[in-house]
Amino acid sequence: MSPPASPISRGTLSNFHSPPVAGSRYPTSSVSPTLMHPGASMARNAGELLDDDRFLKWLFTGEGGAQNNAGRIEALDEMLTTTAGLSATNIVLTNGFAADASRALRNLGLAHHFAAVCDTRGGVVQGPESAHAQSQTIHIAGGAGGRYSKTMFVDGCLFQPAQTQRFLNIPHVARVVYVDDDPERLDPSTSTTIRLPKEGSGIGSEAASMVVEATTEAAQQGGQVLVVFDFDCTLSMKHMFKAMHQPISTWAREWDGVAATLGSPAQAYDRGSPSQDFVEEKPIFL
Ligand SMILES: [Mg+2]
Numbered sequence: 001m002s003p004p005a006s007p008i009s010r011g012t013l014s015n016f017h018s019p020p021v022a023g024s025r026y027p028t029s030s031v032s033p034t035l036m037h038p039g040a041s042m043a044r045n046a047g048e049l050l051d052d053d054r055f056l057k058w059l060f061t062g063e064g065g066a067q068n069n070a071g072r073i074e075a076l077d078e079m080l081t082t083t084a085g086l087s088a089t090n091i092v093l094t095n096g097f098a099a100d101a102s103r104a105l106r107n108l109g110l111a112h113h114f115a116a117v118c119d120t121r122g123g124v125v126q127g128p129e130s131a132h133a134q135s136q137t138i139h140i141a142g143g144a145g146g147r148y149s150k151t152m153f154v155d156g157c158l159f160q161p162a163q164t165q166r167f168l169n170i171p172h173v174a175r176v177v178y179v180d181d182d183p184e185r186l187d188p189s190t191s192t193t194i195r196l197p198k199e200g201s202g203i204g205s206e207a208a209s210m211v212v213e214a215t216t217e218a219a220q221q222g223g224q225v226l227v228v229f230d231f232d233c234t235l236s237m238k239h240m241f242k243a244m245h246q247p248i249s250t251w252a253r254e255w256d257g258v259a260a261t262l263g264s265p266a267q268a269y270d271r272g273s274p275s276q277d278f279v280e281e282k283p284i285f286l
Pocket of ligand 1: 181
């Protein structure tokens with residue numbers, strides 16, 4: 001026998017079930033109320049944002065908001081072309097979702113610069129320029145709850161020949177150049193870290209020059225160089241993950257403000273309710 005239903009369920013408290021008031025102008029309804037964020041009645045899936053050119057422009061150039069760095073996508077394209085020209089391999093390592101970052105980069109025309117887009121959930125999208133590229137899950141030593149730190153990912157995957165052969169078609173990585181606005185500590189004997197301002201505006205011209213310089217120096221030491229880019233506030237100018245998945249973040253509010261000036265349908269994507277659908281970005285053990 002199943003236990004009696006709990007009198008309290010989401011959005012419904014039994015004590016508030018009062019009989020209809022005679023003459024009330026409010027019709028009674030059998031539909032339970034649900035907490036929704038403003039605009040959710042016209043909600044669209046948050047993933048559709050990644051196909052919205054206005055969202056991508058705001059993410060990568062600030063267009064629509066207070067800042068507008070219109071040439072930034074071309075500057076990233078030039079930097080990535082330069083590092084690849086130095087025989088380095090570009091990849092993304094994000095605490096967000098590899099599939100989302102791949103889709104954004106593909107829609108921007110930047111995905112072909114990357115051999116893979118990886119995330120700290122173990123997701124890897126090889127060849128992200130293909131719309132058919134699927135996120136595979138790889139397993140790395142350590143971690144908890146299916147999450148890894150970036151340090152674990154670099155040590156347990158990027159410096160492991162069996163893993164890089166399988167996921168990057170690279171037999172051996174000699175050095176890593178790592179660019180992140182909130183970098184984790186990597187072994188300085190094999191890695192060069194370029195730290196950007198935390199949740200700042202991502203790679204600008206000065207940082208791009210540093211990436212090229214560090215990649216040049218690493219390549220001169222011989223062996224395969226991997227250039228590992230964080231996504232949010234590194235490749236992107238705005239925090240994509242938080243704008244998409246954390247409704248109460250300043251990033252989501254900033255986009256909503258921009259979207260409101262653009263009008264429907266750019267606004268009113270359903271990120272779920274703050275209390276029920278908040279998605280952690282980083283592994284909680286960090
Ligand atoms: Mg970041």
